[in-house]
Amino acid sequence: MKAIILVFLILSLTFAQEVQVNSQIQKKIGIKTIPAKYQEVSVYQTYPAVVNEDPTLSFSVSSSVDGIVDSLYVKQGDFVKKGQILLTVYSPKIADIQANIEMAKVKVSTAKQVLDREEILYKEEVIPYVRYYNAKIEYEKALGELNALKKMLNSYGEIKGNSVVLRSKTTGFVADIKVVKGSPVNIGEQIMLIHSHERLWVVAQVPFKDVERLKVGQTVFVITLTGKKIKGTLSYINHEIDPKTRRNDVRVVVENVGNFLKPNLFVSVEIPVSSMRGLVIPSSAVFVENGKEFCFVKNNDKFVLRKIKTGQKDEKYAVVLSGLREGEEVAYTGVVFLRSSIFGGAGE
Amino acid sequence: MIDFILKFKAFVIFLLFLTVAIGYYSFKTLPIDTFPDPTPIQVNIYTDAPGLSAEEVESLITKKIETVMSGIKDVTTVRSVSLPGLSYISVFFKDGTDVYFARRLIMEKLSDAKAQIPQQYNPIMGPNSSGLGNVLIYALVSKNKSLVDLRTIQEWKIKPLIKAVDGVEEISQWGPEKAFLIKVYPDKLLSYGLSLDDISNAVEKNGGVAGGGFSKTSEGDLIVRSTSYITSIQDIKNIPILSENGYYLKLSDVADVEVGEIPNRRGALTLNGEEVQGNIILKRVNTNTKELVDKLYKQFEEIKKIIPKDVELKILYDQSYLTQKAVSTVEKALIEGIILVSVAMVFYLGNVRSAILVVLSIPITLLMAFIFMKEVGLSGNLMSLSGLAIGIGLFADATVVVVENIFRHMFHNQENLSKVDIIKKSVKEVIKPIVFAILIIIAVFLPVFSFESVEGKYYKPLALTIIFALLSSLIVAFIFMPVLSYYFLEKPKTEETKIMEFVNNFYHKLLNRVLRYGKPILVVVVTAFVFSIWIFTKIGTEFAPTLNEGSVLVKSFLNPNVSLEEAKRVASIVEQRAKEYPEVENAFSNIGRAEKGEPEDVNYIETFIILKPYDQWKNFKRREDFENLLREKLKDIPGVSFGFTQPIQMRIDELLSGVKSTVAIKVFGDDLDKVNQIGHKVEEIVKSTKGAVDVETEAQSGKLQLKITPKKEVLSKYGLSAQDILSIFGKYFTGYEANYLKEGLITFPIILRLPEDYINNLRKIEDIPITTKDGYLLSLSEVADIEITEGFFKIRHENGIRYALVQSNLEGRDLGGFINELKTKIDKEVKLPEGYFIQFSGQFENQERAMKRLSIIVPIVVLLIFMLLYINYNSFKDALIVILNVPFATIGGILSLYLSGYNLSVPAAIGFIAVFGIATLNGVVLISYIRQLVLEGKSVDDAITIATKLRLRPILITATAASLGLLPILFSGDIGSETQKPIAIVVIGGIFTSTMLTLLILPVVYRLFTKGA
DSSP states (O other), X not given: OHHHHHHHHXXXXXXXXXXXXXXXXXXXXXXXXXXXXXXXXXXXXXXXEEEEEOGGGEEEEEOSSOEEEEXXXXXXXXXXXXXXXXXXXXXXXXXXXXXXXXXXXXXXXXXXXXXXXXXXXXXXXXXXXXXXXHHHHHHHXXXXXHHHHHHHHHTTOEEETTEEEEEOSSSEEEEEEOOOTTXXXXXXXXXXXXXXXXXXXXXXXEEHHHHTTOOTTOEEEEEOTTOOEEEEEEEEEEEEEOTTTOEEEEEEEEEOGGGOOOTTOEEEEEEEEEEEEEEEEEGGGOEEETTEEEEEEEETTEEEEEEEEXXXXXXXXXXEEESOOTTOEEEEESHHHHHHHHSOTTOO | OHHHHHHTHHHHHHHHHHHHHHHHHHHHHSOBOSSOOOOOEEEEEEEEOTTOOHHHIIIIIIHHHHHHHTTSTTEEEEEEEEETTEEEEEEEEOTTOOHHHHHHHXXXXXXXXXXXXXXXXXXXXXXSOOTTOEEEXXXXXXXXXXXXXXXXXXXXXXXXXXXXXXXXXXEEEOSOOEEXXXXXXXXXXXXXXXXXXXXXXXXXXXXXEEEEEEEEETTEEEEEEEEEOBOSHHHHHTOEEEEETTEEEEHHHHEXXXXXXXXXXXXXXXXXXXXXXXXXXXXXXXXXHHHHHHHHHHHHHHHHHHSOTTEEEEXXXXXXXXXXXXXXXXXXXXXXXHHHHHHHHHHHHOOHHHHHHHHHHHHHHHHHHHHHHHHHTOOBOHHHHHHHHHHHHHHTHHHHHHHHHHHHHHHTOOSOOOHHHHHHHHHHHHHHHHHHHHHHHHHHHGGGGGOOHHHHHHHHHHHHHHHHHHHHHHHIIIIIHHHHHHHHOOOOSOSSOHHHHHHHHHHHHHHHHHHHTHHHHHHHHHHHHHHHHHHHHHSOBOSSOOOOOSXXXXXXXXXXXXXXXHHHHHHHXXXXXXXXXXXXXXXXXXXXXXXXXXXXXXXXXXXXEEEOOGGGOOSOSSHHHHHHHHHHHTTTSTTOEEEEEOHHHHHHHHHHHSSSSSEEEEEEOSOHHHHHHHHHHHHHHHHTSTTEEEXXXXXXXXXXXXXXXXXXXXXXXXXXXXXXXXXXIIIIITOEEEEEEEETTEEEEEEEEOOHHHHTOHHHHHTOEEEOTTSOEEEHHHHEEEEEEEEESOEEEETTEEEEEEEEEEOSSOHHHHHHHHHHHHHHHOOOOTTOEEEEEEHHHHHHHHHHHHHHHHHHHHHHHHHHHHHHHOOHHHHHHHHTHHXXXXXXXXXXXXXXXXXXOHHHHXXXXXXXXXXHHHHHHHHHHHHHHHHTXXXXXXXXXXXXXXXXXXXXXHXXXXXXXXXXXXXXXXXXXXXTHHHHHHHHHHHHHHHHHHHHHHHHHHHHHHHHO
């Protein structure tokens, strides 16, 4: 039975290989054509994703001494520049050190005076060298003590008066402040968090079957809710599948120019999952009849049926391996009309 | 009796006025219709099954219902069509079954059937309307309003008003229905860990109303009601779907909410290239079309007042226009007939007074016939009124003879009788032969009542009205005319007009010659008869000539895989091309199906092309020419085949065979592939046969399907059931009504669905997330096989057997010959496997059945005439001589039919029946008189001379009257005349030869017979 159908088909093919359609009708029933072109086309697929902070761009602000918040220059959400003063912390320890420094300074100057006197006396050979030597040691000791104290103070960072000045180490946002004026702070405790959103991570959940086509370093696009398209780089493919979603997390690093992205925002990521190179035509131009692939090639007012063979093919494009030359125009919409005019009245 | 009548002359006159008054009233109030509704009693059953393929619809629904229905009493045929998403079954009942009874029977069985099909599908009975129920099509057009808004106006403002009109069964509405669409993005759900069912639950539970009974408080007795209607799009957007710590996620966070149309529309109506909101009003069975349409027009005036100013209600088509035209055609023919007959009367009688009486008798007879029609409930339609138009010359016959006899006796009043006595004498003289003659004509029409089916429905009314009118003419002639003659007629000065004298002289010279060469002339006549029989075999056959409806219907068949948008493009081209002709008034198309209607899909378009009146046609003269022009013009649209017909014709064709073409060839068998394949072979044969146009094998296969088959083993691994997967498609793909939005009195559905870019994208379909009970997430492609396959598009059954369909229209050829050629060709070239068979249906079935019946009826008619003659004369010989008129008439009838190019059809056959009666009448008039003279002792030759002299006038009068009455029909080109023309042609031709031969040959034969005896 199949054979008979085939015979019919072959008969009909030998008789009607082309369809004449004038341009007016073409327009009216919506037949559009496009020339076949050697090119590379990428096929993009979008996946749901969420924006995360780049942890390498986050800074925690903490005090180097125990103390009390003296003054607070920023509030939550403020934009801060690198080096901007955030807050000062008053510390009795610093005050202690400052006092000791004062003491040490006095000691140094006293020792200096003693040393100067003893030096004159020694030069005039009033006193023996040992005494002069002792005075010199005393002075250097005092100096050393002062320096040690100063170093100690410096180790607490920038100091202003009895307070430690805390400056932002990066440009970003004040994400979190845990203190108010007068709050006690302990050493090692996070006082505030500064984030930089100059660069963000976008984590997409990609079905495993699509992951194998991805490459780290590949350029991808992040599409925001408002439709903004932002360039990013695929930086990491998780080594594990999320057990709940059965999907693979894929990280994209995005330079947040224009500040369109924010952490925890749901976005989509457009990833070129495949790219094809060759003689490309829209896949809607190709149709299958009895297991063979065909398309219609425009020749003035005529559409000629052409048997072709395609290689890679997806939703949008198909690569023609044989049967078509570059520059030939193929019909890619309204093909159904051409098709049924060759393969039987209304269908079949 | 005549004594009695002449005694109470005043009373008779009063009766006459009464008759005229009642007759006029009956005429004015007579229900008017185009033609008798020929459609059989049928009940349709629709079952919507969105998303099911044709194969599934067939096996799960159609087959089950069909089996139950075929067991019902008086069911003749069960036809069905299974389409993707729709099962349509027509159950046909025996003629004469009460349609309400039939519907009740179906109703009873429907619950049986329902128990056997999957419970979510609900079979419903179609509207109680016949195939000709599409009485009026109108559209709403507006520059500013969207189609959705127009549909809402139609649905909520106009529909209730139209349905209130008595006789409206249903309105089939086209155009998009307003709905609020929730397009849920599965991606977004994924982010929040929600499933589609969570959303549907949320939407279902938010909004509605609950009654709480009554509460007796100090305020009084209160009705408790709790309402939480969704009343705006904002309400929908704000539906909470997930709440945590007092925050909640709104529906609009995961879905687009918008105003749109109910998805999966499978039809549209376009007018002059643009889509409009169209509506078809279906009338209830047995409702008079004209009356209903008149009522509707009145109602439209009211409706126009309440619809917004910028909305225009356009009436595109109304079936009654044909009624008006057809009826006015007949009326015109009647009036012209009366005038022509009147002129002839004056000419023959030469006496104005008697002529006036004769002429007067015709309208009185007609009015009386209307009284009869009204009493038996016969509507005034093309067929019943044709009966009057055709018989118009006959109705004067009785009066002519009566008045002429009175007239003659007044002139020859030798015994000086009083006026009353003259009338009495004259009437008594002719009463027997006249009653007998009229009875003969009535008798010949009686067998017509044995017609069945369509031909019965068409031609019984015709026969009935003729009989009514003939009976009325007897009453007029014997009750009213004697009295009127008494008041009106005076003794004439001359008996014969000059012209009559001349004619008489000429005739007798001719007759004498003929009598001299009796035998050779007889041989010539016999040869002529044999020759005409030979010609008869050359005449083509058909059921009935096609009625011109003044509009053309173009059917476009597209590939089953086209979309509605593509179909709209084609419709618009067809409409625009048609509109290029100035003769085209309007062109509009319906594509696919409305909510209740045709079992068609978007690949089928019907374009109505309404033509301007006939006299404004310039580029073409005949409808067929226009069709050819258009067919040529549409040739360059690739991939579309066209068929041409007319709106009503198509409906009738469809009801006869289930197919919308004249010829349907059905290939029955089990294997759909095989029957289709044979169908294609048959198509080739039909195409190669002369006369075939618009040949088309219906596309039954080749519909592409997206087939999703759940993988059972994967599902069981995750604890999912197949139903979980299927419901995604059943619910969220097709879109399901989760709730409704209330806007005042109007409610709109809220439909939950996946967004289009999911539904129309294979990759996205693969990625549709499926959540398991444990909260795992899978994609569809992991749990189901997704593939594109080719499936069936339309599966037809007749009495439970599958069939493929080849359809064709016919041009320039007779149906009978065409079918015969096809039959022999197919027999020779197509070898059918066992269990497969081919059936021809369509108009051809009618023709075959009617012709078979006629082949019995006609001999019976002749026999009947012979019997009556024999009873009358009590002489085998005389009866035989008179019946010679039948072959005489046949010669003329056949020749005129052949020369006019008309086919032998049922109306032509009826023409033959009529002319047999009329011709016999002539013979009776002549032979009776000769017999009488011979009995009085005159020699045969003398008797012949006297009889031919005296009877020439009445014979000529009846013959001319009968033919002249038909003349207007013959030359009319108006709508409706085509069905009467064959009758007119046959009758005129038959009367011509039979009259000539009666006057010339009958005397010869009579002489031969008597001399020989």
